[in-house]
Amino acid sequence: MTMPPPNLTSIPLEVLLQITSYLKTPDYGAMRLTCKHIEISVFRTFAQKYFTKIQFMRTEFSFQALVDISTSRLSSYLKHVVVGTDVLGTGIPDRLIGPSGDRTVNKWDRYNHLRADQLAFFNTSQDQQMLVEAFRNLDLDVVEIRAPGRAEYGLYDAVCYGTSQIFRETSINMRWEAPYINRSSREANASCLQTVLFALGKSGLKPKKFKLAMTVTSLNDSAFNIPGFMGKVVSPMLHDLETLDLAVDPNSTEGMRLIAPKGRPLRQINTYYLRKFILQSSQVTRLCLAKLPESDGFFEWLASPSPISNEEYDGPTGLEPPDSPTLPKLSELELSNCTMPWQHLVDIVSKFSTTLRRLSIHSVFLDIPDKDSSALAVAKLAEAGRYLKEVHLVDIWVRFANGHRDFMMRFQNGDQRPVSGSFSCTGPDMKKVLGGLNDVIRDNYVHPRSEDEDEDELDDSDDDDDDDDHDGFGSYFDEYGEYVEEYDDLLDEIDQDLNEELMIAALYHI
Numbered sequence: 001m002t003m004p005p006p007n008l009t010s011i012p013l014e015v016l017l018q019i020t021s022y023l024k025t026p027d028y029g030a031m032r033l034t035c036k037h038i039e040i041s042v043f044r045t046f047a048q049k050y051f052t053k054i055q056f057m058r059t060e061f062s063f064q065a066l067v068d069i070s071t072s073r074l075s076s077y078l079k080h081v082v083v084g085t086d087v088l089g090t091g092i093p094d095r096l097i098g099p100s101g102d103r104t105v106n107k108w109d110r111y112n113h114l115r116a117d118q119l120a121f122f123n124t125s126q127d128q129q130m131l132v133e134a135f136r137n138l139d140l141d142v143v144e145i146r147a148p149g150r151a152e153y154g155l156y157d158a159v160c161y162g163t164s165q166i167f168r169e170t171s172i173n174m175r176w177e178a179p180y181i182n183r184s185s186r187e188a189n190a191s192c193l194q195t196v197l198f199a200l201g202k203s204g205l206k207p208k209k210f211k212l213a214m215t216v217t218s219l220n221d222s223a224f225n226i227p228g229f230m231g232k233v234v235s236p237m238l239h240d241l242e243t244l245d246l247a248v249d250p251n252s253t254e255g256m257r258l259i260a261p262k263g264r265p266l267r268q269i270n271t272y273y274l275r276k277f278i279l280q281s282s283q284v285t286r287l288c289l290a291k292l293p294e295s296d297g298f299f300e301w302l303a304s305p306s307p308i309s310n311e312e313y314d315g316p317t318g319l320e321p322p323d324s325p326t327l328p329k330l331s332e333l334e335l336s337n338c339t340m341p342w343q344h345l346v347d348i349v350s351k352f353s354t355t356l357r358r359l360s361i362h363s364v365f366l367d368i369p370d371k372d373s374s375a376l377a378v379a380k381l382a383e384a385g386r387y388l389k390e391v392h393l394v395d396i397w398v399r400f401a402n403g404h405r406d407f408m409m410r411f412q413n414g415d416q417r418p419v420s421g422s423f424s425c426t427g428p429d430m431k432k433v434l435g436g437l438n439d440v441i442r443d444n445y446v447h448p449r450s451e452d453e454d455e456d457e458l459d460d461s462d463d464d465d466d467d468d469d470h471d472g473f474g475s476y477f478d479e480y481g482e483y484v485e486e487y488d489d490l491l492d493e494i495d496q497d498l499n500e501e502l503m504i505a506a507l508y509h510i
Contacts, residue, residue, distance in 0.1 A: 009035065013041055017041065052077055062162030065358070066130070066131075067130055070134040071131070078138060080143075081142070081144070111166075135191050136194060142209040157238040173451070190353050193223050200234070201232075201233030209244075212246050213245075214247060221270055221273050223273070226238075238277070242284060242285050245288040247291055247336075269297075269321065272321075275301060278325055279325050282328075283328075284330060285329065286330075287330045289335055290336070290338065291337045294338065303350075307323050320416040332357070333352065335361050336363050340366065344364060356388065360394075363398060365397045365399055370400050385431070388430040388434075391425050396408065407443070408421050412458065
């Protein structure tokens with residue numbers, strides 16, 4: 001009996017999927033066009049690879065792609081939506097200015113038209129309406145807001161849906177020419193944050209995680225204000241969050257001055273609304289905080305027992321300093337890119353010790369009064385953290401208030417001299433492990449390296465921070481950069497039913 005010749009349809013599924021893992025996006029699309037059997041066989045893997053985590057621009061054509069995905073068979077695969085705060089600015093790339101000073105009229109005029117469209121998109125709240133429509137159809141685990149990077153810091157914008165349309169119509173590459181056209185002001189960041197929050201509340205969607213990544217930009221503290229009309233729909237969503245991940249540098253320009261608890265001198269609280277925002281996320285099991293200031297006592301507030309006494313408060317009614325959160329379910333705490341007294345870290349760990357099991361600290365300056373008090377400081381942390389099961393320390397700097405130079409904690413490898421700025425440990429006897437930090441501090445203080453070496457190591461740490469954020473200090477979608485650009489045009493032509501043949505045809509001809 002003659003055996004039929006081998007073909008793709010007779011290949012075992014696991015072998016076929018292994019083959020597709022080596023294909024570039026156009027080739028992947030071409031293979032899916034071969035027949036319906038192949039398309040059905042690889043669809044799940046295709047969807048998991050390209051449609052699990054997607055970043056969108058705040059433009060009509062990008063949000064329309066999100067709406068279309070939400071009504072298609074791809075909707076169940078989309079679990080992580082990122083909304084960029086990008087605002088098309090007025091800068092002009094040099095290459096669009098001719099020798100005589102004349103701009104490339106057609107492309108520049110088209111760009112100005114897109115910029116005007118985006119402004120109208122914001123002013124009419126159409127962005128919020130489209131988000132509500134999409135969120136109602138999706139079951140998301142993560143909703144994230146991300147500000148664009150800055151090329152001068154080596155941080156280029158993540159590729160998101162819509163960038164290819166702008167490039168096609170204007171020849172401007174949103175990713176590489178960000179310094180000219182990506183403008184993400186405090187006002188734009190605030191508008192994006194409140195728009196997304198309100199859309200989540202109105203849609204009824206309750207993601208497990210909310211992430212705000214303002215890595216190189218900041219926003220006013222008032223962006224975290226949840227007024228009454230928003231609170232009715234937003235507060236239930238915040239209350240049910242499992243993870244709150246905030247990388248922000250809030251500033252207040254309202255000149256609000258409040259008396260701190262316990263009758264301390266009058267001072268401004270720059271994180272007033274942020275504190276109230278965290279208070280509403282009362283059921284989180286994981287809290288990630290980065291870039292937050294200590295100048296207004298934020299970490300002291302976080303460490304304070306609840307409730308806070310406001311007996312000495314004499315400011316406006318309704319603006320009393322917010323109570324300190326209890327967070328009865330908090331099991332994981334991550335702190336990064338900030339400065340605080342060592343005692344505040346001790347108090348924070350002690351406050352949540354009954355539930356806290358994982359502590360991660362990255363690029364943090366810890367202040368200790370002097371060298372002689374370091375042993376007591378470490379002993380307090382060891383006692384407070386005795387119930388921890390997992391500790392991760394990366395690039396921890398110690399500063400003595402008596403004027404001694406800063407130094408990074410370097411951890412030993414057996415009997416070797418300190419060789420690494422990172423340390424991880426899991427196990428039951430965390431009190432003993434944390435107690436060993438006293439030897440680390442003593443060894444680093446007694447055997448400090450040269451200032452040039454420390455500066456080089458700090459520079460390396462800063463470079464690492466450019467590539468990572470504090471959520472495992474994750475990526476700027478580098479893993480998506482290669483293929484999102486290749487099939488972004490696909491989504492520009494998607495209809496509400498996401499006709500598969502149209503998708504693959506567009507994909508193949510990119």
